[in-house]
Amino acid sequence: MSIEEPEDADIDFDAELEQLIREEKVRARPGGVAVVLTPVREADDLAALLGLGGIDAEVMATSSGTLVWFRLGESEYDEFDALLGDDRPVPDEVDAMARKISAIVAPSVVVMVSWLEEGDVEPGVSGQITARRYAHGEPGDALPAGLLLSSGAPEIEDLLLGRVTPDDLETHDHARSHSKLQAMKHLGRIMRRRGRA
Numbered sequence: 001m002s003i004e005e006p007e008d009a010d011i012d013f014d015a016e017l018e019q020l021i022r023e024e025k026v027r028a029r030p031g032g033v034a035v036v037l038t039p040v041r042e043a044d045d046l047a048a049l050l051g052l053g054g055i056d057a058e059v060m061a062t063s064s065g066t067l068v069w070f071r072l073g074e075s076e077y078d079e080f081d082a083l084l085g086d087d088r089p090v091p092d093e094v095d096a097m098a099r100k101i102s103a104i105v106a107p108s109v110v111v112m113v114s115w116l117e118e119g120d121v122e123p124g125v126s127g128q129i130t131a132r133r134y135a136h137g138e139p140g141d142a143l144p145a146g147l148l149l150s151s152g153a154p155e156i157e158d159l160l161l162g163r164v165t166p167d168d169l170e171t172h173d174h175a176r177s178h179s180k181l182q183a184m185k186h187l188g189r190i191m192r193r194r195g196r197a
Helices: 014-026 043-052 081-087 090-104 145-151 153-161 179-196
Strands: 032-039 058-062 067-073 108-118 125-135 140-145 173-174
Touching: 014 140, 032 090, 032 153, 043 067, 043 090, 067 090, 067 153, 090 108, 090 125, 090 140, 108 145, 108 153, 125 145, 140 145, 145 153, 173 179
Parallel strands: none
Antiparallel strands: 032 067, 032 108, 058 067, 058 173, 108 125, 125 140
């Protein structure tokens, strides 16, 4: 899978997200969720590669590729950062993980972060989702999160909005569940696939 920036950016995604949350009655979890989207095809392959790199993480496969999932703590939320919009900083833990993944697993990945909070005025929740590309271990430009969601697998949106966790989905794995021997076998399989591509 190649991760490409969508062309059309004429969408007010923050407004659409708030409307979706109201309609779907998604329960807010302070701090939100982050995912790192990768081009690796199989969850067990990604888990094995992360394990070799000493990275402990939940991973899952979607029709758009595999991803790494994080539940963010309440302390990660900063209401002043929300004013920055698409340039809102990626939480430190997620930034560190994305740097490692883009350096070890794939040269280019995309980080998406959601912050969902209980509404102060109206019942329900409000929220924000941001996206940023990472390449070769370094953060890059902000991307239009709404367009990435609209063109990606529906599971990505479900994870970011807190509807599901990796445990709710069949195609998930954990990096620490693989031995070094298993990880090397997965690495060999990935290299053979690349050789046939």
